[in-house]
Amino acid sequence: MAFAQVFYNQSSVLRINVMVVDDDPVFLQIMSRRLENLKYRDPSTMEITVIAVKDSRQALSTLKIERNNIDLIVTDYYMPDMNGLQLKKQITREFGNLPVIVMSSDTDKEHESLTCGAMGFIPKPIKATELTKIYQLALTCKRNGKSTLWTENNHNDTYVSIPQQIQLVPEQDNLMMTKKKKFSPIPDSRSMNSSNGTCVSTDASRKNKNRKPNGGSGDDFESLSQPSMKSKITWTDDLHDLFLQAIRHIGLDKAVPKKILEFMNVSYLTRENVASHLQKYRQFLRKVAERSSLCSNMLPSNGIDSIYPYPHTREPYYNNYTSSSSSWYGTSLNNRSFYSKPGHGLGQSRLLSNTSDPVCFSQMPHSYMNQSSTYDTHRIGSNLTLPIQSNLNYSSQNEGRRSFLEPTANKTSQTSQALGFEQHGLSAINGSGFNNNTLISYGSLTTHQPGSSNFSYGLQSFLNNENTAYEPQPHPHAQAAAQKNIEIPQQENLSLFDELGNINELLCDISNFELDHNKQQEAVSTNQFELPANVSTEMNQFFSLEDDDWTFVNTNQGHSNGETTNNVAPETNSQTFNMSTNHNQEQDAQDFVDWSFLNPEDLANEYDFMDSLFNGMN
DNA sequence: GTTCCTATCT
């Protein structure tokens, strides 16, 4: 049984896992111990486990394996190589929206931390009350299965999940109370006029056929409050990356606005924002599909290659698409697509494949990082400061504007989410590293349709809006209780071919690999597909590297043998913590909680190894 | 009643 399953399966104990990152070993140990000692009250129902790592690299390495099991990250600000905020950003890029609290003796960093999306800031030295807050925050995150924020209104051990909030630009702060009156989860813009922040009745909204111009022309209430505070959201690179991660996580064919929004967990995003973006995204995909269909008819269709629009072509993408296109993304493809870059794969959606390519294109504006207006700090009865903000920074309009197809600047590993990483569930360590949600999503097996598009049916169905039934992942909290019944039936069907589906989605350049077409056909009928071992290996490596995602490789290298480590139940009453950064751990560190499977030092070594591989490819 | 999707608007 996969580790993650067992991890949650042990009992109904709500396990809270906090990763503490600090280069000061003394502080790290003290902090970790004190945090662990916070498992107070009722240890039979809750338990806190601290994963202590000494630097950002180890933190990232650990997350690559244990992303799903870590509920909260508390990091020092000043650390070698990468400071806490840089770590936070990297975490967001690689793993999505995980709650991060920054701590530092330099209180000047509070503002920066919160601006940059940290969930909270704790000044050092840390008081006991802060520790409690951390614990509560972790607990809340765990229960919520998502980032949490506290506000002045709800700091009494209550919480509001971020998606329920609408990000307000600072000028809108005085609307906060008004908007908060209604806490319907993920408000529909039919109820919430997002252009002015005013709640209107659903019926009125829907029946209002006279659209109000942006900024609201004299609509009584909102104009009184804040005229023209239309906050048209801008899909910045980070935001878009998160969007892509969500889609890849959920599965292309199952990605609906609500689920995407949940995954993204960005405070100021509404479902409508996502829906709108999704619509554009689908339009783009459709276009690409059409293009590829046209081109595929002119190219031999063979195995894997057949799923790839222009597998052998190394010409710039725009060579295939002339300026005759008048569509917005056609223009993008021609003029500024990332894939216009010669030598890169063709027909690849930047939407689908955030690349690890180091080439920098237009610089993503970072000015928003310094916008003091992007958040509103709140003291919550302690020194722990929490922003009314999610993990992404609000980017004012016209900043960071970019096409779907524009590259992400300076992204080196932005989409390296583990295959199968799940925000709420278990899958990272299920032995395969696959995303269970997407396992059966994309077969890429429909290439035998004569004369038709070679796109996978996953994509086709997605484009056709053939959403398959989506089964929401229960939150870990729920899982803790219901885990016993959780099966991963797809796991037995796990095959590289499932990955191919994803890869197809990712549209990586896989021209160097070929599949036995007959084998592929067979797989179509049996839904059981095995690649030749050598091919599989190659593919694994290739995909892992190409997609900047080598977790898959790592997790299959015996590092985390779930069977052997899973049954080591964290001792509820243990007062220990695992100083996992040290091999010469103190005795109490390994008494009960066996984190050895993710020995950060080993991970760091692998990281080095893979990093060198990865860099070597560039 | 909510969410999805598409068309349409800005």
Place this chain on the structure above:
DNA sequence: AAGATAGGAA
């Protein structure tokens, strides 16, 4: 071009 909104439909 990019995002918001309306309204039918599931």
